[in-house]
Amino acid sequence: MLGPMVLFAAATGMRPGEWVALEHRDIDRDGQVAYVRRSFSKGRLRCTKTDASVRAVPLQARALDALDQLPSAGGGDLLFPAPHGGYLDLHNFRNRNWKPAQQAAAISPFRRIYDLRHTFATFALRAGISTFELSRYMGASLTMIDRHYGHLARDGREHAIQLLDSLNVSAVDVGGRPVDAEATASRRSRQQKESLSRR
Numbered sequence: 001m002l003g004p005m006v007l008f009a010a011a012t013g014m015r016p017g018e019w020v021a022l023e024h025r026d027i028d029r030d031g032q033v034a035y036v037r038r039s040f041s042k043g044r045l046r047c048t049k050t051d052a053s054v055r056a057v058p059l060q061a062r063a064l065d066a067l068d069q070l071p072s073a074g075g076g077d078l079l080f081p082a083p084h085g086g087y088l089d090l091h092n093f094r095n096r097n098w099k100p101a102q103q104a105a106a107i108s109p110f111r112r113i114y115d116l117r118h119t120f121a122t123f124a125l126r127a128g129i130s131t132f133e134l135s136r137y138m139g140a141s142l143t144m145i146d147r148h149y150g151h152l153a154r155d156g157r158e159h160a161i162q163l164l165d166s167l168n169v170s171a172v173d174v175g176g177r178p179v180d181a182e183a184t185a186s187r188r189s190r191q192q193k194e195s196l197s198r199r
Contacts, residue, residue, distance in 0.1 A: 002097050005080050006116065007066035012057050013120030013138045016113045017041035020088045022079040027067065032059045036139065040087045055139050121145070125152040 009019050017039040026035045033056045038047045048054050059067075070079070082088045094113060102110050117138070124134050131153050135142045146153075 002101055004066040004069040006101075007069075008063050008080075009113070009116040010119045011060055011063035011066065013117050013124070013134075014057060015039065015117060015139075016090055018139075020080060020090060021045060023077045024079060025077070027059070027079065029059075029064065029067075032064065033057065034059055034063075041090070045087070055136065057137050118148075121149045122152055125149055 005019070009016070012019065012034060014022075014034075014036060018036050021038045021040040022034065022036075026037060027033075028035070036048070036055050036057060038045055040046075067079075076085060078087065080088055090113065098113055099110065121134060121138065124137070125131070129137075131142060131145045131150065134149070135145045138145070
């Protein structure tokens with residue numbers, strides 16, 4: 001089950017305590033979204049403070065593939081239960097599964113489980129997701145996202161210039177006149193005709 005959990009975590013950017021607390025009912029496969037409603041850490045389950053703080057995390061194909069690799073549910077509610085049921089103890093998971101898997105894969109230096117969240121943020125920004133959207137998906141402030149990942153964002157100054165320039169180019173007709181200028185000229189012509197007809 002280590003593989004699907006790691007793939008899912010890296011593809012969603014959830015905090016470890018959030019994916020540990022996920023239940024089957026939190027996954028909407030048709031809508032391709034996971035709802036983060038609670039977190040489990042230090043032996044305690046914590047629900048979001050308000051219904052408004054429940055957040056929806058988009059599930060890309062990699063995350064759905066990871067879910068397909070999970071063993072069929074044995075009647076439990078948890079998506080990633082501990083081997084003997086109940087909530088996964090992240091401390092034990094780190095020592096018994098996470099570190100040995102990295103040693104077997106010759107990963108050096110060791111990565112933290114939390115680093116899977118950084119992997120998601122990095123790929124999301126490189127894919128062109130805005131820092132604003134990313135902050136909503138990750139449940140983090142825009143300031144924090146900008147501080148840690150802003151240098152990777154495509155929604156910086158250069159990207160803004162490209163978007164605005166492409167908008168301005170598309171707003172020019174074949175004759176080289178701005179489309180808005182044509183609409184303005186047409187409106188002025190109508191206003192002049194209406195003014196003359198009133199006289």
